[in-house]
Structures are given as C-alpha cells and as structure tokens.
Amino acid sequence: xxxxxxxxxxxxxxxxRDKAIIYPTGDGRxxxxxxxxxxxxxxxxxxxxxxxxxxxxxxxxxxxxxYWNEGVPRDRxxxxxxxxxxxxxxxxxxxxxxEESGKLPDVVFEFTSRSTMRQDVERKFSLYEQxxxxxxxxxxxxxxxxxxxxxxxxxxxxxxxxxxxxAGNRLRSEQLGLDLIMSxxxxxxxxxxxxxxxxxxxxxxxxxxxxxxxxxxxxxxxxRYEAENARLKAEIDELxxxxxxxx
Numbered sequence: 001x002x003x004x005x006x007x008x009x010x011x012x013x014x015x016x017r018d019k020a021i022i023y024p025t026g027d028g029r030x031x032x033x034x035x036x037x038x039x040x041x042x043x044x045x046x047x048x049x050x051x052x053x054x055x056x057x058x059x060x061x062x063x064x065x066x067y068w069n070e071g072v073p074r075d076r077x078x079x080x081x082x083x084x085x086x087x088x089x090x091x092x093x094x095x096x097x098x099e100e101s102g103k104l105p106d107v108v109f110e111f112t113s114r115s116t117m118r119q120d121v122e123r124k125f126s127l128y129e130q131x132x133x134x135x136x137x138x139x140x141x142x143x144x145x146x147x148x149x150x151x152x153x154x155x156x157x158x159x160x161x162x163x164x165x166x167a168g169n170r171l172r173s174e175q176l177g178l179d180l181i182m183s184x185x186x187x188x189x190x191x192x193x194x195x196x197x198x199x200x201x202x203x204x205x206x207x208x209x210x211x212x213x214x215x216x217x218x219x220x221x222x223x224r225y226e227a228e229n230a231r232l233k234a235e236i237d238e239l240x241x242x243x244x245x246x247x
Contacts, residue, residue, distance in 0.1 A: 021071060023094055025065060037113050040187055041080045045060060045061060049061075055089070058083065058087075059092075062079055062082060068131065077124060083105060083106055085106050087100045104134065105128075105132060106135050106175055108128055110124065111140055111142060121147075136156070149166055152164075177193070
C-alpha cells in the first residue's frame with residue numbers, strides 16, 4: 001500500500017510540475033480613473049501606433065501586462081502606454097520579455113491619478129529604472145492635481161534616471177524623435193524635423209473630412225461650369241444654324 005501511495009504521490013508531483021504556468025492577461029481594473037486619464041491613455045497609444053505605422057519593428061500598446069521574469073507571473077506591470085523597438089509588430093495577449101529576446105519597453109508613459117500617483121513615482125519608477133532599464137519614462141497628470149510640474153520626463157544615464165529639463169511646456173524624446181507638449185489637460189506631440197504640431201487622430205480625421213468636402217465642392221462646381229458651357233455651346237450652335245437657314 002505504501003508503495004502505491006508513493007507512486008501516486010510521485011505522479012501527482014510530476015503532473016503539478018508539468019502543469020503550464022498561467023500568465024493572466026488582465027486584472028479587471030478599469031483603464032483609467034476618470035475620463036481624462038482614459039482619453040490621454042488611448043490617445044497616446046493610438047497616436048504612437050499611427051506614427052510608427054510604417055515600421056514593422058516597433059511595438060506600441062498599453063494597459064496590458066508586461067512580464068519580465070519567466071516562471072514568476074507576479075512579476076508584472078501594466079504601463080499606460082509603452083514602445084518597444086526591435087520586436088515584431090503583432091498582436092499579443094500580454095508581453096513576455098523572454099519571448100522577445102529579452103527586450104523590454106524602451107519608452108513608457110504613465111498618466112497619473114490619485115490612485116496611481118504613488119506607484120508611478122515610487123514602485124514603477126524604481127522598476128523601470130533598475131529592472132526594465134527603460135531608456136525614457138514620462139509622467140503626465142492631465143488634471144494637474146498630483147504632479148508638479150504636470151509633465152515630467154526621465155532619461156536613463158549610467159543606470160539612473162536623470163530628470164529631463166522642461167523647456168516651457170515641452171520635453172524632448174530622443175527615443176521617439178518627437179517633442180512632448182503639455183497643452184492644458186492634453187498631451188500633444190510636435191515634430192521637430194517638420195517644425196509643426198502633429199494633429200491628433202481626431203483632428204486629422206476632421207482635416208481629411210474637410211478636405212474631402214472641399215474636393216467635392218470643387219468637383220461639383222466644375223461639373224456645373226461644364227454643364228453651363230455645354231448649354232451655351234449648344235445655344236451658339238443653334239444660332240449659327242439658324243443664321244445659315246438650317247433647320
């Protein structure tokens with residue numbers, strides 16, 4: 001009997017050891033504390049996905065789990081928005097660094113609120129700096145209630161985060177090749193090469209719609225002119241025939 005019990009115990013132990021480790025893809029928490037945090041999080045993700053749309057080696061997403069220690073599901077964070085250079089652009093249920101040749105996010109954005117402020121400036125700050133070694137870390141407080149100044153940036157220098165200098169309402173991201181601009185409760189992006197503020201996706205959509213309407217109006221005007229010209233030409237031809245006594 002004892003031998004059987006030992007055999008069963010060994011079998012159960014083997015099954016337990018072989019059982020796949022579960023890496024959750026969500027924790028049931030809301031995307032943001034209020035509308036401004038949800039808006040800024042989604043806007044940042046959507047903008048950067050669009051900005052890097054032509055590059056197949058840039059992955060942009062946010063609000064999903066990033067795992068950095070294989071076999072330890074509790075070692076995870078969920079950044080508001082992050083960018084990874086040098087990995088395939090594809091849909092992932094979660095990001096596991098050991099499946100990406102050890103790559104972790106190069107740029108991270110957090111949109112601070114009452115419930116996240118302490119994590120953003122303490123635990124996450126330390127992990128991004130010392131464990132992930134994320135090259136640039138940006139924090140933005142859209143409600144201007146928890147951070148002073150509301151837009152902050154850090155760059156990794158010799159293994160430590162060094163604060164970026166806020167020039168007016170602007171920070172430079174060397175990793176992204178863009179300037180970050182604080183515009184009230186909105187985070188905007190500026191292209192230093194083109195020397196212009198980049199429209200949001202909503203603004204770009206409105207501009208495209210406006211351009212479409214202008215083009216449609218112009219086409220309609222041309223069609224009216226062409227119809228009027230055809231009518232006048234027909235009248236002139238008729239007058240000429242009448243003068244020649246044609247019927």
